Amino acid sequence: MTGRPERGGLDRAAVERMLVDTSPYLSCDDCFARIDEYAEHRAADPSHRDELMEVHLAGCEACAEEARTLIALLS
Amino acid sequence: MTIVDNIPAGLGDVVSDDDWYRHLGDPDPAGSAAQRTLHDLLLRATRTQVWRLRNRLPGVGATDLEDLAQQAADDALLSVMRKLDTFEGRSRFSTWVYKFGVLHAGVAVRRQAWRHREVMLSDSLPMADHDHSPSAVAEGGDLVRAVRRALESALTPHQRTIMLALLVEQVPIDVLAERLGTTRNTLYKTVHDARQRLRRALIVSGHLDPQLDRRRP
Ligand SMILES: [Zn+2]
Numbered sequence: 284m285t286g287r288p289e290r291g292g293l294d295r296a297a298v299e300r301m302l303v304d305t306s307p308y309l310s311c312d313d314c315f316a317r318i319d320e321y322a323e324h325r326a327a328d329p330s331h332r333d334e335l336m337e338v339h340l341a342g343c344e345a346c347a348e349e350a351r352t353l354i355a356l357l358s
Numbered sequence: 359m360t361i362v363d364n365i366p367a368g369l370g371d372v373v374s375d376d377d378w379y380r381h382l383g384d385p386d387p388a389g390s391a392a393q394r395t396l397h398d399l400l401l402r403a404t405r406t407q408v409w410r411l412r413n414r415l416p417g418v419g420a421t422d423l424e425d426l427a428q429q430a431a432d433d434a435l436l437s438v439m440r441k442l443d444t445f446e447g448r449s450r451f452s453t454w455v456y457k458f459g460v461l462h463a464g465v466a467v468r469r470q471a472w473r474h475r476e477v478m479l480s481d482s483l484p485m486a487d488h489d490h491s492p493s494a495v496a497e498g499g500d501l502v503r504a505v506r507r508a509l510e511s512a513l514t515p516h517q518r519t520i521m522l523a524l525l526v527e528q529v530p531i532d533v534l535a536e537r538l539g540t541t542r543n544t545l546y547k548t549v550h551d552a553r554q555r556l557r558r559a560l561i562v563s564g565h566l567d568p569q570l571d572r573r574r575p
Contacts, residue, residue: 292484292526293483293484293502293505293506293526294502295499295501295502297525297526298501298502298505300525301505301509301521301525301552301553301556302505302553302556302557302560302566303553304553304557305549305550305553305554306550306554308547308550310543310546310547311531311542311543311546312542312543315457315461318457319448319449319453319454319456319457320448320449320453322449322453322457323449323450323453342546342549342550342553343531343546344528344530344531345464345468345530345531345532345542348411348464349407349457349460349461349464351410352403352406352407352410352460352464353453353456353457353460355406355410356402356403356406356456356460357453357456
């Protein structure tokens, strides 16, 4: 790599993203395996809790984006 | 039909009957009808996702967004047909189908959004005090300084590189996986392990309360 990369700043929002507690661990594939069932529960009852899924979605923006759209499709 | 008018008339009646999918792959009119229903469902999902993410593609017109949704629906259809025998009935079949459409559309939008953007990979931190650029100012405060130290001391260079790319540069995880020839799973695991190490170091140094609330989606 040549030169200094232009990086985004290490601001508070970035620090918050780094400090998200993603335990207990769930992989993106396992999240995908459960996301349809999760979305149906959440669409039917927004107070539905699923710790494993919530922890993953808090730490994985791509999966979280998919979950939001899936819930919107069912709502 | 444009990206905003979604579901064809009559589809609601068809998808309420969750048995139609059993005809998928049959070499008869029922099989063809099932295939069309499947494609319509996928298109509903891909159009919805492309539309929701359209601000990631500034300057891209409705026709190109529609093409993206159509292509994602075609790709998703192949995935669904390949994975048909893994459907266990834990959700409605239509919901199970939607998730493939949403996945393929999201990947397509993010890939296109980053098509001409270089992904900078470096394990060096954006240190304001070493940087002459006036814009590269890191927010002060104990926690941010402690995080800088922990990033240097508690993470491997590889963990730091991945964490900085995903969480500071905010390169989408599937884009980064593609560029590095790896998988979303592998990158998520790397960043999970890095987060654990970082949190542990900050708890030990007294900068992080282990009971700190998790952010919820
Ligand atoms: Zn994920």
